[in-house]
Structure formats: C-alpha cells, structure tokens
Amino acid sequence: MTQSRISMPVVSELDLIFQDHLKLDNFWDQQQLVSEPNEPKKIISFVQRIPTIDPLAFLQNFNHSNSLHFYWENPRKQEAVIACGVTQKLLIDSRDRFKIAQNFIQKCLKKTVRKGETSITGAGPHLFCTFTFFPDADKSYSPFPAATVFLPRLQLIKKNKSCLLIVNVPVNYADNSKLIVEEIKQKINSIDWSLQQKLNSEINECFASNYNSISEDSEYFKSVVTSALNSIAIDEFSKIVLAYATDVVSPVPFRLIKSLDNLRQRHPDCYIFSTSNGRDNNFIGASPERLVSIQNKQLVTDALAGSAPRGKTTAEDVQLANLLLKNRKEKREHQAVSDFLIERLRQLDLKPQQLPLQLLQLSNIQHLWTPIYAHLSHDLDPLEIVAQLHPTPAVAGVSTEIACEQIRRYEKFDRSLYAAPLGWVDYQGNSEFIVGIRSALIEGNRARLYAGAGIVSGSNPEKEFAEIQLKLQSLLKALV
Numbered sequence: 001m002t003q004s005r006i007s008m009p010v011v012s013e014l015d016l017i018f019q020d021h022l023k024l025d026n027f028w029d030q031q032q033l034v035s036e037p038n039e040p041k042k043i044i045s046f047v048q049r050i051p052t053i054d055p056l057a058f059l060q061n062f063n064h065s066n067s068l069h070f071y072w073e074n075p076r077k078q079e080a081v082i083a084c085g086v087t088q089k090l091l092i093d094s095r096d097r098f099k100i101a102q103n104f105i106q107k108c109l110k111k112t113v114r115k116g117e118t119s120i121t122g123a124g125p126h127l128f129c130t131f132t133f134f135p136d137a138d139k140s141y142s143p144f145p146a147a148t149v150f151l152p153r154l155q156l157i158k159k160n161k162s163c164l165l166i167v168n169v170p171v172n173y174a175d176n177s178k179l180i181v182e183e184i185k186q187k188i189n190s191i192d193w194s195l196q197q198k199l200n201s202e203i204n205e206c207f208a209s210n211y212n213s214i215s216e217d218s219e220y221f222k223s224v225v226t227s228a229l230n231s232i233a234i235d236e237f238s239k240i241v242l243a244y245a246t247d248v249v250s251p252v253p254f255r256l257i258k259s260l261d262n263l264r265q266r267h268p269d270c271y272i273f274s275t276s277n278g279r280d281n282n283f284i285g286a287s288p289e290r291l292v293s294i295q296n297k298q299l300v301t302d303a304l305a306g307s308a309p310r311g312k313t314t315a316e317d318v319q320l321a322n323l324l325l326k327n328r329k330e331k332r333e334h335q336a337v338s339d340f341l342i343e344r345l346r347q348l349d350l351k352p353q354q355l356p357l358q359l360l361q362l363s364n365i366q367h368l369w370t371p372i373y374a375h376l377s378h379d380l381d382p383l384e385i386v387a388q389l390h391p392t393p394a395v396a397g398v399s400t401e402i403a404c405e406q407i408r409r410y411e412k413f414d415r416s417l418y419a420a421p422l423g424w425v426d427y428q429g430n431s432e433f434i435v436g437i438r439s440a441l442i443e444g445n446r447a448r449l450y451a452g453a454g455i456v457s458g459s460n461p462e463k464e465f466a467e468i469q470l471k472l473q474s475l476l477k478a479l480v
C-alpha cells in the first residue's frame with residue numbers, strides 16, 4: 001500500500017490549538033465586530049493552522065452535493081486551495097459579469113474581519129469564481145450561470161505540508177460568539193483524517209471499458225476543420241480552436257473524489273480542479289493552462305498552444321520535442337496566443353516581458369509554452385485582467401470575435417465551463433485563474449468530456465482529430 005500522506009492529529013493536539021487561538025476571552029473583541037442592526041452583517045474570517053491534511057480528504061469531508069465547492073490542486077507545486085459551503089454568493093447572468101463579480105468581491109471583502117493567525121502570509125479569505133466560456137451560455141445545456149462567485153464557509157490553503165483552515169462566519173449583533181466558536185471547533189474535529197489511506201488502499205479501478213460512449217460524429221468534426229481551413233485560406237480569420245465532446249454513461253455513478261485522485265496521479269504537472277453548482281453537476285479536469293496568476297503585484301500568464309504526443313522511448317520523445325519546436329504550423333498556432341497576450345496586457349498599460357519559447361512536457365502530451373510576466377505598477381483588479389484576456393487564441397482564435405462567431409456556428413454543444421476562466425481572488429488582490437480545458441461535466445453516471453485543437457493554415461483534419469483523441473482518452477482513463 002502507498003504510504004499515507006497525512007499526519008493524523010490526536011484530539012488533544014487539536015484541543016491545544018484551540019486553547020492557544022480560540023480561547024473565547026481573547027478570540028474577538030465583541031465591541032469591534034458586532035454590526036449595528038441596519039448595517040450589513042460583518043463576516044469573521046477566522047484563520048487557523050491545522051495539521052497536514054490531504055486536500056481531497058478535506059473535500060470529501062466537507063463537500064455536500066447540495067452546496068457549492070471549488071477544489072484546485074497542483075501536485076508538482078504542492079499547492080492546493082479548496083472551498084466548501086457558502087457564506088455569501090452571487091450568481092450572474094449578464095454580459096457584464098466580470099464587472100458585477102468584481103463589485104461583489106470588493107463589497108464582500110469590505111465586510112470581512114480577519115481573526116486568528118492572520119500574520120501568516122496569504123492567510124485570509126478568498127472568493128471563488130467560475131465563468132462560462134460564452135457570456136450567454138445556453139441555459140438548456142449549461143448547468144452553470146454566466147458567472148458564479150462565492151465566499152465559502154470553509155476554505156483550506158495548502159502549501160507544501162503547511163495547511164491553513166479559514167472559516168468565514170457572518171456575525172449579527174445578536175449572535176452568540178460561543179456558538180460560532182463551537183461550530184468551528186466541531187468542523188475541525190469532524191474531519192476524517194484517514195481518508196487518504198482509504199483512497200490509497202483501493203484498487204485503482206477503471207470502468208472505461210464498461211462505458212457506453214456517444215461521441216460526436218468524427219466525420220462531422222473533420223469536415224468542420226476542412227471548412228475552417230477554407231475560411232482561413234480566404235483570410236476570414238487566421239486561427240480557430242474547435243472543440244469536440246464525448247458523452248459517456250457508466251453503469252454506476254461517477255465517484256468524484258476517486259476520479260480527482262486518479263487525475264492528480266496521472267497529471268501531476270497540471271492544475272486538477274473540480275467545481276459544482278450545488279445541484280449535483282460537477283465540472284472537473286486537469287488543465288495545464290494558467291490564464292493569469294498575480295502574487296504581490298507580479299503577474300504571470302502562459303501562452304500555451306502547439307502540441308505533440310510524448311514518445312514511447314526517450315529517443316522518440318526527444319525527436320518529437322525537436323520536431324515540435326521547429327514545426328512552422330505549430331509555431332504559428334503558438335505565436336497567435338503570445339502576440340494576443342502581449343497586446344492585451346499592453347492595452348492595460350502594463351509592460352509585459354516574455355521568456356524564450358520552451359516546452360511544457362506533460363504525462364501524455366507536450367506543448368509549446370511561453371511564460372509572460374508583468375509588474376502591476378498601478379491598481380488593476382484581477383477580474384479586469386481576466387476580462388481582458390478571456391478568451392485567448394489558445395481556446396478561441398484570431399480575431400477573437402470572428403472565431404467565437406464561427407465556434408458557435410460549428411460546435412453543436414454549449415461549451416458551458418469548458419475552456420473558461422476558473423479561479424479565485426484573495427483579500428490582498430492576489431489571484432489565480434486557469435483555463436478549464438481537458439475537462440468533463442459530470443452528473444450522476446453521465447459525463448461529457450471536452451477537448452479542443454487549434455486550427456491554423458497547414459492544419460490537417462486527421463491529425464487534429466488524433467490530438468483531440470489523445471487528450472480525451474487520458475481524461476477518460478481517470479474517470480471512475
């Protein structure tokens with residue numbers, strides 16, 4: 001059996017933590033926190049260091065199918081952020097969704113008062129956001145609104161082995177602080193710390209062979225690529241990213257935690273994510289693509305486009321990598337993304353700098369990759385940046401507007417959260433958003449898997465379809 005990755009606290013250890021930090025007398029100053037009857041309720045955001053816990057064990061303990069969650073883990077970077085339950089939320093169905101989300105976040109953060117171990121870097125409330133690819137997602141197909149923003153009840157931040165628990169509790173002038181402290185304490189005490197051992201001891205079942213899959217017509221996809229190539233030839237647009245969806249039905253309901261565990265083991269260099277709408281629709285995946293990350297006013301974004309499979313031997317792998325780095329069609333596909341990102345950041349009055357072109361080698365596929373940096377010299381809300389960058393030509397095309405029009409015409413399904421920005425913003429303006437590619441929408445025993453490929457002049461319909469199959473197969477293998 002794989003060795004357990006968690007340390008199991010004994011109750012007395014937790015009690016000690018509470019004695020130090022939750023002693024009621026010192027916990028918070030009632031005078032400072034109570035709201036006047038007509039004021040909006042204040043929210044205490046209580047930060048507490050807790051013993052190391054596996055992020056999936058945390059999700060398993062606190063996720064309820066009728067509430068929202070957000071899970072995100074980068075195994076290689078040993079980072080995770082998980083949110084369960086809701087203290088404040090806003091569902092937005094408007095084209096102005098980024099601005100509305102930004103205002104909501106600012107209002108929410110104004111009401112929060114940080115307590116507990118607040119001196120630890122990054123120790124504070126985060127708001128979690130998901131946006132659909134198109135601002136007007138088709139409601140009959142997309143179970144998610146154009147934007148969802150929420151301040152969770154419980155949040156875990158994990159960096160290496162250090163874990164912070166954040167509990168966000170609204171306080172009314174009439175609330176009894178004793179009860180709130182008890183609630184926090186009970187939540188921590190109720191964690192089943194042994195879950196990771198159970199996950200590890202399970203046989204890595206894969207029902208892939210039992211699935212009934214209803215794929216879109218592959219010939220239709222290839223004909224659409226050919227039609228797009230004709231439009232590119234007459235300069236209607238220069239790039240388009242076309243996606244393909246496969247629906248699978250399993251004899252038993254999909255298991256969220258086990259599927260995520262498989263994804264993180266198979267794709268340790270990706271961002272593994274899951275989010276729900278509180279109605280049993282989970283959107284999960286393993287995305288290599290970061291839309292934007294902001295830490296202490298340093299912005300990073302990734303131009304990621306242009307792909308090749310990994311080789312079966314080292315020699316074949318090196319050969320495929322070298323071919324990818326030299327391939328003019330793949331480089332054109334990539335350049336469209338880096339040019340777009342640089343231009344869009346300049347429009348925000350930033351001075352972006354790009355690193356030389358490199359390879360991002362993942363377990364099943366390799367990509368051309370250009371990391372782009374910028375210093376935020378003036379105040380810019382993270383969501384203004386997300387609005388400016390989404391959708392990049394890694395998921396839409398060039399020009400954005402025409403490519404999006406054509407995507408709506410060609411694709412027979414609604415993208416919903418596929419290829420859309422998913423992420424968080426914290427109380428200090430730090431933020432991270434990924435692009436929800438290599439993803440699946442799960443409901444009970446049904447899953448819709450999505451993957452796309454960039455089409456530029458020189459693309460070949462057969463090869464683009466093979467690239468999509470490569471991406472989908474690796475996702476399918478993780479679903480159980």
Ligand SMILES: C=C(O[C@H]1C=CC=C(C(=O)O)[C@@H]1O)C(=O)O
Binds near residue numbers: 307395419438471
């Ligand atoms: C749109 C997807 O991938 C994008 C990201 C990296 C490489 C891509 C490509 O080579 O086509 C795509 O632009 C997807 O996997 O669904």
